[in-house]
Amino acid sequence: MGDKYNKFSKYFVAVDCVIFGYEDGDLKLLLYHRGFEPAKGMWSLMGGFVGEEESSDTAARRILKNITGLDDIxxxxxQAFTDPKRDMEGRVVSLAYFALIRIDRHKSDSVRENGAHWWSLKSxxxxxxxxxxxxxxxxEKxxxxxxxxxxxxxxLPDKFTLLQxxxxxxxxxxxxLDPGNFRKKILSLNVLQRLCEKNTTESRRGAHYFKFIDGATERSFERIVKI
Structure with a gap:
């Protein structure tokens, strides 16, 4: 490191992953018990330090791979969290990420080995x-x-109903959310393909399954739901 930088303090850079999953109508968060100090035993997001040869994106994907066994997350x-007193052991700047994963697709053995558990966002x-x-x-993001x-x-699964x-x-x-307004708005986006197959558990007549049209979910539209 050049002499010009020697006068500045050195900080640790970490990433913390907010891992969202969805199951049985409930948005869930993957947490684990910290196995080391400070705050050993408390519930924590999945995270770690950024390596010298890593970008923060690479570090976050490495952590997710180690925890879930999945690559395509x-x-x-x-945003960055930079409060000087956020970690009592030293100055740690953390870059937070959120991840979306299918709970039924991740490797549950990897999750259990890391002492992780799914928690409802409501509790x-x-x-x-x-x-x-x-x-x-x-x-919020x-x-x-x-x-x-x-x-x-x-x-969601590869095929789903509008209710799901x-x-x-x-x-x-x-x-x-209002069922009628939601259905009308979603169908007007032309991003779903209706399948011939029906789910017969939701109504006597059955509800058609849908699937996402490839690439359509990333289009920008007039706001679907007002916050």
Missing amino acids: YLEQV LPNLVFDHKEMVEKAL LQNKAGLELVGSEL LRLLYEAIFQRD
């Missing part, structure tokens, strides 16, 4: 440091994303 940076335990704020900011483009391909899609949106926005 949707990942988006939330989270106390979290270490500023991780609660990270979760709140990540949820997910809601903004879901309001402007159709999400679900990372969280609405329940996912209600879990993301943490409130009920």
Whole structure:
């Protein structure tokens, strides 16, 4: 390092991953018990330090791979958390990311080996440091994303009903949505393909399954849901 930089303090750079999953109408968060000090035993987001030869994106994907066994995970940076006193062991700048994964697709053995558990977003335990704020900011970013483009391909099965899609949106926005208005809005986007197959558990007549049209979920639209 050049002499020009020697007068500046050196900081640690970390990443923390807000890992969202969806199951049984509930948006969930993957947390683990910290196995080391400070705050050993408290619930924490999945995270770690950025290596010398890594970008923060690469570090976040490495952590997600180690935890879930998955490579193709949707990942988006939330923001930097820079409070000098956020970690009592030293000056740590953390870059928070949110990830969306299918709970039925990740390797549960890898999750268990890391002591991780899925928690409902409605009943989270106390979290270490500023991780609660990270979760709140990540949820806001997910809601903004879901309001402007159709999400679900990372969280729902390959085929789903409009009811299942609405329940996912209600879990993301943490409130009920009008069924008729939601159906009308979603179908007007022309991003779903209706299948011949029906789900017969939702009504006597059955509800058609849909699937996402390839590439259509990333289009920008008039806001789907107002925040």
